[in-house]
Amino acid sequence: MSIRDDIIASRIPARAFIAMGMFWGVFGAYVPWIKAQAGLNDADFGLALLFGAAGAVGAMWIAPKVDRGLGAYAMVGGAVAMVAAFILPGLANSWAFFALAMLLAMGTSGLLDVIMNARLSGIEVEAGRSLMNLNHALYSFSYGVAAIGAGLMREAGIPPIVCFALIGLGTLIVTPGLRHEDKISNSDEAGTRHGFGLSKPLLICxxxxxxxxxxxxxxTEGWSALHLERSLGVGAAEGAMGPAILGFTMGIGRLTGQVLTRFVSEGRALQGAGALAALGAVLAAWAPTPALVYMGFAVIGFGVSITAPMTLVWIAKTLPAGQRSLAISRVVLVGYTGxxxxxxxxxxxxxxxxxPMAxxxxxxLLALIAIVLVPALRFFARGGQPVQT
Incomplete structure (x- = not known):
């Protein structure tokens, strides 16, 4: 099957992936403006984002119920809610306003994220082929494009509310196309929903x-522009290139991830990815020129792009078929907390x-993947089905 066939097969949730990538790309490029507009220092900004993260985790927890309740209109409802919520960060002029804005923006984003990934998984089963890497790559590419465009708009003095509104309008136009009937039955989950036999250490690692x-x-998406502008004194457009480069390299990494598994095992790929991303982070932290910092962000993006999908593939190969769905859902919930x-x-x-020290x-932390977590995964995987890692 060609990439074109895969895009056609996943065209409905792909719109949601692209829309979400564009909203977060705009946010990443406008972080310095939004932070200054709300009068926040680094700790205040981080605390507000932590407040928003609590909303996201809560929304992800109830997302399966929302998905079932809204049925075919679940992605439509999630997208409309996300559009409304992302208007608010561009208007924030205080910590309380910004914290509330991020609670709603991250909450609606987390809700749609779970729903669109669940629907995509159903389409994968129906189509009989992998579509996850492609759609996550679409997210990354749309993030990069949006970050560049938003950086140019910020350089021109255009406020963030305008950029968020334009992305929101475009999302609302395609929202009717997000209606999707889930044809995959959940009946086979009944026997495994309690998690009997699952290896907790394996899932934790x-x-x-x-x-x-x-x-x-x-x-990196949220702080790369600030690092470039604060540490190296570049302008708004140059600063926006940080998150844009990350998005593009993650897209390339995710597209190549499927090919990579034909030549190396999941464990070796994850160790290489962790080590590569760790080196990129150190380079981005201490490089004396913007070009080298950009290179560091590119290396981070290429390395971290495959960590989640490669881990899920490894878990799926290690566990019996009856346990895979529940195991993957638990791993994803822990992962999205990060x-x-x-x-x-x-x-x-x-x-x-x-x-730089941050x-x-x-x-x-990225180096821990290569040094500690992958060896631990190998050890605990021995209790499941044999797999070469």
Whole structure:
């Protein structure tokens, strides 16, 4: 099957992936403006994002019920809610306003994220082929395009509310096309929903790998522009290139992830990805020129791009078929926690030690994937079905 066939097969949820990527791309590019507009220091900004992260985790917890309740209109409802919520960060002029805005923006984003990934998984089963890497790549590419466009608009003095409104209008236009009937039955989940026989240490290690990967992705998206502008004194457009480069390299990494597994095992790929991303974080932290910092962000993006999908593939190959769905859902829930705690954690570290040291600590966490977590996964995987890792 060609990429064109895969795009056609997943065209409905793909619109949601693209829309979400564009909203977060605009946010990443406008972080310095929004932060200054609300009068926040690094710790205040990080605390507000942590407040928003709590909303995201709560929304993800109830997302399956919302998905079932709204049925075919679940992605439509999630997209409309996300559009309304993302208007607010562009208007924030105080910590309380910004914290509330991020609670709603991250909450609706987390809700739609779970729903669109669940619907995509159903389409994968129906189509009989993998579509996850492609759609996550679409998210990354749309994030990069939006970050560049938003950076140019910020350079021209256009306020964030205008950019968010334009993305919102475009999303609302395609929203009717997000209606999707889930044809995959959930009847086979009944026997495994209690999690009997699942290896908790295995799931914890897998969850930590995805958590660190998502945490590094979101921390870099949220703080790369600030690091470039504050540490190296570049302009708004040059600063926006940080999150844009991350998005593009993550898209390329995700497209190549499927090919990579034909030549190396999941374990070796994850160790290489963790080590590569760690080196990229250290380079981005201490490089003396913008070009080298851009290179560091590119290396981070390419490395972290495969951590989540490669871990999920490994879990699926290790566990019996009856346990895979529940195991993957638990790993994803732990992983997406990192997606939302990354930016606030960077805020606290930046306030305490400065952004270069914050990126260095992020690199140390990424190195744990290669040094500690993958060997632990190999050890605990021996209790499941034999798999070469």
């Amino acid at each position: 897998a969850g930590l790998v995805t958590l660190i990967g998502f945490m590094a992705e979101q921390a 997606f939302f705690i990354g930016p606030p954690l960077m805020g606290f570290l930046a306030q305490a030690f400065g952004l 990126f260095t600590i992020l690199g140390a």
